[in-house]
Amino acid sequence: MNRIKELPEKYKKIYKDFYKDYALSRTFMRKIISFFESWYHKEISNMGNENETILEIGCGSLNHINYEKKFLSYEVVEPKEFLINQAERKKKIIISKTYTSLDCIPSNKNYSKIISIAVLEHVNNLEEHILKIIDLLHPNGIFAVAIPAEGEFLWWLAWRLTSGISFWLKYRLDYGIIMRYEHINNSTDILKKLRKYFFIYKLNSFPLNIKNFRIYITLECKLNKRNF
Secondary structure: OOOOOOOOHHHHHHHHHHHHHHHOOOOHHHHHHHHHHHHHHHHHHOOOOOOEEEEEEOOOOOOOHHHOOOEEEEEEEOOOHHHHHHOOHHHHHHOOEEEOOHHHOOOOOOEEEEEEEOOHHHOOOHHHHHHHHHHHEEEEEEEEEEEEOOOOHHHHHHHHHOHHHHHHHHHOOOHHHHHHHHOOOOHHHHHHHHHHHEEEEEEEEEEOOOOOOEEEEEEEEEEOHHHO
């Protein structure tokens, strides 16, 4: 998929509303997709232990927090303030601290569990982003990751037959433009970068653990101490 760096004007006009609809599962198709996305939320919640200090990166409208078990603290990073504002009040109360970027987090902080759900495919400088996460992760902590199988056949087919159709029906626009703008990194590139710095303790895929026949991938990563 060849990335585009700037959205056409007609996409810019609907972008914020589209994002809200997507994050809050307002459309019928998004509700169906959210049902399947619950798979990776459950996978991520089963990683690590209870009483964790948690940082969720790219928390959106706080869709994941209800899946987590007991924790000591739950902090989040979300650059799109309008998404946090759309979250349910009871979820916002649980949040210990909100940051707009990783750079805003004090350097002396560390977390026993860092969560990244459907984020790494969007990141401009992936390696720099990963290194910032490493600085914030406790030496014995886990980096819990969920990504779409971007670049693989079943993922391509899945979004075309779901989000692609509903987006066209609502806006009469090609959803592929949004995908080419949003998704900078494919799953192969992400896995390669993660393996450079982490030991991947567990990798699961939905619906099958076979390349080109998966839609979502989850990874439980631990620091590869030989690199530090």
